[in-house]
Amino acid sequence: MVDTATELQNRPDEAADIKLGKVSIPSLFRDLPEAVIVADENRHIVWANNAALMMFGYTIDQLIGQSTALLYPSKSDFVEAGEAHFSNTGTATEHNYECEYVRSSGKVFLGETTGGPMRDAHGTVLGYFGITRDISKTRAVEQLLNSLYKVSSDQSRGTDEKIRAILKLGCEHFQTDSGLVSWVREDDYTVLYSYSDIAEIDRGSTFQIDDCCCAKVLAENGPVACNSSKDSGCAPHPCYSLFVLETYIGVPLIVDGELFGTVNFTSPEPRAPFEAGDLELIKMFAAWIAQQLSIEKELNRLTFLN
Known part of the structure; x- marks a missing residue:
């Protein structure tokens, strides 16, 4: 340099x-x-x-x-x-x-x-x-927003397909292998949606929240990023031995004003340090996913009423 x-x-x-x-x-x-x-x-x-x-x-x-x-x-x-x-x-x-x-x-x-x-x-x-x-970063964000809009407004896709597509876009942007949407209730962390280039986690898989990196996200009530678990001192955490994660970026998922779970992107390999803009972007990803879940919840309510 x-x-x-x-x-x-x-x-x-x-x-x-x-x-x-x-x-x-x-x-x-x-x-x-x-x-x-x-x-x-x-x-x-x-x-x-x-x-x-x-x-x-x-x-x-x-x-x-x-x-x-x-x-x-x-x-x-x-x-x-x-x-x-x-x-x-x-x-x-x-x-x-x-x-x-x-x-x-x-x-x-x-x-x-x-x-x-x-x-x-x-x-x-x-x-x-x-x-x-x-202007490469500015243009990349513009293209990302355009892609997110296209996915969310595509009426030919169902909620599951849209959320998986959003997770895929997140993996591409954050240079990670996997993306997850979780549902958190008390001490349980349940996987609802996942996308991975390595191996997807089955929907419904449940872990103790204290064994997951997302515990820190919920404790801090905001985005958390780590580009190298070993170098940052996160390795002793149970999630490191359980999932072998080096790269992690996650954020709380708020649906209709209430805490629903988390959105996170991970890799078993370290990457270049995250930037401040990445912490803002993952909040945007969570907002797009929350919108899809809110729409799905409302559609299910209307179906039940009918």
């Missing part, structure tokens, strides 16, 4: 010294939260701010003098961006666009970029600049 906190701060005059013709790169670019990269007329990097180093995973010395092709997943992506935005005869009608980039690790991400040529008073291109922010 690049130490961006000191990478450019150790060179306080660097931004002021970089010039393209008579154009100086403003020092204020250094502290922008968005990645800023400046290249010469041949699209070779002459300057990058701290955010760019963090985003792409390089040191300043690894970037300076390199072609900006280094930042694109393929040569064709580099050429296409150049033809549209970074040439003397760019074809783009505007220079605010979305594009895929690649980090030093090889991971591809979606960025939103504002960029284009820098010209002198006579219109001669001196170089190019790009200001980029990573």
Whole structure:
């Protein structure tokens, strides 16, 4: 990981010294939260701010003098961006666009970029600049919400199928192998719905709540996440030996204003640390599942009345 906190701060005059013709790169670019990269007329990097180093995973010395092709997943992506935005005869009608980039690790991400040529008073291109922010997480959440809506509004599916589909979406998003919806009454934890790439737990399977990771969720009355049970000290808990779980994220399930049980996603292998946004997202998953259970309960009530 690049130490961006000191990478450019150790060179306080660097931004002021970089010039393209008579154009100086403003020092204020250094502290922008968005990645800023400046290249010469041949699209070779002459300057990058701290955010760019963090985003792409390089040191300043690894970037300076390199072609900006280094930042694109393929040569064709580099050429296409150049033809549209970074040439003397760019074809783009505007220079605010979305594009895929690649980090030093090889991971591809979606960025939103504002960029284009820098010209002198006579219109001669001196170089190019790009200001980029990573929108891959935002776009992933948008796609997830769209998928959840499609599942929930699909009248061809019954409640069981919808909830399993929601659990599958959760597994994909949280990078886990299994998802469960439980019903909790007193000390009993009963599995109502499950989805798993490994082995599903039979509906109706009942465990003691104290043997389950969800005990902590209920005790804290909120979302709980753990990406490595051994490293976090959770391993001695009975649920670790019972289910061999390394990754866990769960939340209370509230249906019609009352505690119903829990929703959780798990894996036997550790994963990258969860983020604050994941704790909000699992509450959203629980809300979608609660809606389905509430609708099912109301339909059963109407059927009974009729």
